[in-house]
Amino acid sequence: MTSVKSIAPISCLNYKQYKLSYFFESFSKYEFELGKKRNKANKYYNSLVMYFKKDILYIEDDLGVCPKCHSKSVFSDGYNDRLLYFYDEGAVNAKVKRYTCDNCGYNFITDLNGVVEPGCNYTRVFKEKVLEFVALFLGLVRKIAYKVKKDTGIDISHTTVENWILETENENKDIIKNYSGYYEFDIEHTKIKGEWNYRYTLFDSLHNISVADEVYPEEKKDLIKYFLDVNTRNQKKISITSDLDDKYKSIIEKLDFKHQWCLVHARKNINKTIKENIKENNIEKYEIKKIKDYKYKIFDLFESTSYKKARNDFNDLLKEFEDYPEIIRQILLKQIMPYFETYFLFLKDPKVPKTTNKIENYFQKTLPKHIKRIMKIPKGVMTRIWQRKKIWDTRNLKTT
Ligand SMILES: [Zn+2]
Structure with missing residues (x-):
């Protein structure tokens, strides 16, 4: 057997400062997002450079501009150690570059705000990933913590997950601009911590997605009117199908909808x-x-x-x-x-739904009863609902 001398890929051995994002998808996401931001206003953001050297993650600011006087004349001044949790890379020891400004003498450290919140070890992508699981596991924090541990080796406490759920901005983002005008409306009674709460839902029957979904502490006429009015503003108003609750009829007709009983x-x-x-x-x-x-x-x-x-x-x-x-x-x-x-x-008008079946089905899928029982705070409930809604919307949207 002849031995073939293989040539070492010398180009790889040459010193080159690779950006971590060349290798890790989750890092390239930062660059992508930061790039977008830079286009808007902040000219300093896209300058983060991250690379591994001997298992240590180095993070520095490519531009190195003094945040006080905007001078570009800065010199590097050692590193701060920081433990960071990435989802795909796990726990990473990072060295974050410090700088001193030549012009005004200001000391500053590479701005990591795009990567991680101040004083936190969990990176933003890590948190995002965990919040995705909220939807998948219906907000069961124990299951989420188990999955995170399995994936990353990182122990995350139930309280931490619960806190993240609670601090998440509840964005009830619309995935379409124009609703069909054919709606179903219902209010579901939900007991949270022994108190009755009322989940108001407006559902676009043709597009098969929810238009609005809110939890209020009471069920009363003014609130129903407000809810329906605000959420159908600048939208087609054709019909609303509801159950036979006698509060609904006058409100629905006052708002210029035709009314169909389920x-x-x-x-x-x-x-x-x-x-x-x-x-x-x-x-x-x-x-x-x-x-x-x-x-x-x-x-x-x-x-x-x-x-x-x-x-x-x-x-x-x-x-x-x-x-x-x-x-x-x-x-x-x-x-x-x-x-x-x-x-x-x-x-x-055959487009008018003759039942509220779709909304009842949606209620079930977005907040099943066995999950509802363990809910403690309205905010937590809504975050869970909205995480589910995102999944529902993408799966069920009908555009024709
Ligand atoms: Zn300066």
Whole structure:
């Protein structure tokens, strides 16, 4: 076997100051972000140079400009030691370059603000990564801490994770600019630390994403109106589908939306009215059967395929009115007749959702009940919801 003399890649052995970002993706992200910032205002930012020498991370400022007098005449003045946690690189001992200004004598250290918050060991990318897990693990801090330990070898306390969740700005960012105008609205009651809280949600039914999602300490008319008004400003206003809570109707119509009642709730509501009536009046069996037969005739209306047909069928129902059980008469006259359009708007415009099913599904996915039980503070709840919302939005957005 002949031995082949391979030439050492000498160019690699030559001294060259590599930037860490050449090797590590998470570092190149800094450069990218810093570059963007520089374009905006700060001319000093993009000057960070990071490189490893014997397992020590050196961080220095390429430009070396005095932050006091802006003189470029500065000389290097040793290093400060700093322990930094990166997600991909783990715990890293860093040496951060110090400078002294020739002009004014000011001592300063390489500005790491883009990399890490002052007084913190966890870098910004590390925190970002952990906050991504909040969404994945539904905010279960123990699971998050376990995953971080497995990935990085770094022990992170549950309290730290919890604090990061709490200090995260809740950005309920919109991923689309123009909503369809067809909405579902609902308020979900959530008990947080023994206190009832109310989660208001507005959902774009065509795009299948939430428009707004807030937790308030109370459920009242002014707040509902404000919530709907603010979150649909400069947007198309066509319809809102809601349950039969009697607060909603006047607000929705005042804001110039057409109103559709959720037919699942409508059925439930009719069932409830009938059940209570049967109980209160001790109604006989044969009469109960009669009531139920008529009830199904009403429910059949909800399955109509055109507004005109629903109208005609309803008018037919009113014809032999005198023979009907009293409760059926009441339902027809008091519940349906005055609000006919609120039950059947979806037949006039097929884009109007006839139920609030989508929003209920969204509630479930973004804050499942077993998670809800362990929530302690509204802020923490919302951060979790919003982290989930981000995932939901990207997965479910329909653009057609
Ligand atoms: Zn200076």
